[in-house]
Amino acid sequence: YWLAHENWYKGRRRAPLYQKRRRIAWVSERFARAIRMQGSGRLRNGWIVQYKSRCRYKRRFCLRVKVINAKRYPMGIGAGRVALQPFRSVAADRRQFPHGTYLYIPALGRLIRKGGWAHNGCFAVHDRGGKIRGRRLDLFTGNRVLFKRHLQKRLPKRIKVYAGDTRCSTKIARR
Incomplete structure (x- = not known):
C-alpha cells in the first residue's frame, strides 16, 4: 500500500x-x-x-x-502513531503479528535489492489493515508508481516470514 x-x-x-x-x-x-x-x-x-x-x-x-503533521509523518501515520517508512513498514493482522513485531523476510529483501534499493530483509509491523486477515501482510511502498512499475508483477505469492528476529530489531530502530 x-x-x-x-x-x-x-x-x-x-x-x-x-x-x-x-x-x-x-x-x-x-x-x-x-x-x-x-x-x-x-x-x-x-x-x-x-x-x-x-x-x-x-x-x-x-x-x-x-x-x-506532514513534517513528523511525511509518508503518513500507522497504528499507534508510528511514522510509516517505505519498504520497512508492513500492515498485518494483530492476531498473527502484534504491533511493533520485527519481521525478517529474506525473499522481499532480495526482491527490493534487485529493484535497485539496498535492503536487509527487515520489516516492522507498524500498521493494521481493515481487510487484512490471517497470514497476510501488506508492504508499505510509499509510492503507487514505484509499486506498479517495479514490484507488482515480481512479488511472490508465498514467502517465509521470521517474526521477532534479533537481526532486525536494532536495524529498524536506528532509522
Whole structure:
C-alpha cells in the first residue's frame, strides 16, 4: 500500500473531507475512495490526511479525516502513531503479528535489492489493515508508481516470514 496523492486522481471535486465537523476540502470521489483504501493521502495543498470514517453529505460520498503533521509523518501515520517508512513498514493482522513485531523476510529483501534499493530483509509491523486477515501482510511502498512499475508483477505469492528476529530489531530502530 502507499500514500495516495490527490494529483493522481482526476474527476470533479464532489466529495467533501471533514475534520471535527468542519469541511476542510473538496476532492474527487476516486481520491476519497483511495484515502479510504490506503488509510491516508496527500492533498494538493501539501496537507496529509488520515482516514477516520465515512460520512454522508447530501447523499454524496464523504470522509471524516484528521490532518496530521506532514513534517513528523511525511509518508503518513500507522497504528499507534508510528511514522510509516517505505519498504520497512508492513500492515498485518494483530492476531498473527502484534504491533511493533520485527519481521525478517529474506525473499522481499532480495526482491527490493534487485529493484535497485539496498535492503536487509527487515520489516516492522507498524500498521493494521481493515481487510487484512490471517497470514497476510501488506508492504508499505510509499509510492503507487514505484509499486506498479517495479514490484507488482515480481512479488511472490508465498514467502517465509521470521517474526521477532534479533537481526532486525536494532536495524529498524536506528532509522
